[in-house]
Amino acid sequence: MQYISTRDRTLQFSAAQAIAKGLSEDGGLLTPAYLPKLPRRALEDLKDMSYQQRAVYVMKLFLDEFSVKELTDFANAAYGPEKFDTPAVAPVRKVNGNTYCLELWHGPTCAFKDMALQMLPHLLTASLKKQEEEKTVCILVATSGDTGKGALEGFKDVEHTKILVFYPKDGVSAVQELQMVTQEGENVGVCAVHGNFDDAQTGVKKLFSDLKLREELAERGYFLSSANSINWGRVLPQIVYYISAYCDLLRDGQIQAGEAINVCVPTGNFGNILAAYYAKDMGVPIHNLICASNQNNVLTDFLNTGIYDRNRTFYQTMSPSMDILISSNLERLLLAITQEDTEVQSYMSQLAETGRYQVSDKVREKIQKQFYGFCCDDQETQKVIHTIYDQYDYLIDTHTAVAFSALEQYRTKTGDQTKTVIASTASPFKFCDNVLTALGVTEQAQGLDLLDQLSKVTGQPVPAPLAALRTKTPRFSQVVEKGQMVDAVQEMLK
């Protein structure tokens, strides 16, 4: 299968090249030239397979240079019992008559980023080998919390890789910071930056475009790469779990073969919901896709009006992983809908120049046929956590709560009661303080004691990777100014 740039079809690459490159040289995103269709009996066949087997089956459709044996090894390593606390890997839990949660947080960092970041290192190192690249890859990541820890866990002690994560000193939660600074592994580095997430992100982008640094590193046998969500190696593993969720519903008799479901996804960069769209396009009976946003509702507005406009106030919310104003992966949807690389290129250059673009009426109508956007604020988010816990004895995190709110708004607006799978993206224990407040607990413990408090209040066990933080000693304490990030890289690679 060929991969192309979303902005220029004539730039073509193999799967291994696409994964190794991460981003096309014209700034476009590397994307399959066409989407494979699931063979007719695929869902029936997949329904009795393990999650790992389903992953191999789906990924093989996109990665013809990789053998089934290779992909099987990757899937077993990425989704095995040392990594995930349930053999189902991504279990589907029934909440009520027509609402299901696809729990994507049973991995080592308790957030859905694990689903892709446990697989990416295998895909990336194998892709480099196929291209006879002998240098060590140095992954640089700027994180607002979940991606950094997910990438550290995924890449820790992976041969021929180094990983260095930058996070904003005051921009991550206490649990998230502890998760990162206690990270184990010989090839990892973690460094705080004075400033906010944008400062860290801008700093990392500067490192990537620092030619002098690149040359120096090349001489020492390193090259730079990235693990952020525009890499195809992160989108592909996400398609698997939507197909897997449909198969679970079939297997458990919750739906009939061919019955359509809706999917509702709490969205930031548009990567997760894009994977659901791809699953639909490949032939999974998915009716509508419901895109849930917090107060940073740039996508809700886009889906309603066809205008994408990032010139607006940025809000810090209690669902921080969705605090995003540029949803990079939307570009891939635009290519899928328009099939016109030149049209995508034109929207993206308008976005770069003015922060805004408007799609044609035809494109807007096509998108609106299958996507619905809804948003809610923090107050509503907390209300939803409380209600869902009261009514169904089911505890959800702040991001998943935004999706529950969007689904309710969708059902009220359309009257559509189709069975719906909500992507549940993080363990509530990652956001103890806001979850406890939502449950009405005003007197709160400090630091990691919050984990036990939430456990006591709800009777649910603290996830093992978070409980283990107590016994870990911080290994990293470096804080740099944003102008000094290059020194941190040099230090790490000494």
Ligand SMILES: *Cc1c(COP(=O)(O)O)cnc(C)c1O
């Ligand atoms: C990253 C993240 C999201 C947003 O996912 P996108 O792929 O960026 O849309 C939602 N919830 C949680 C908990 C996350 O970590």
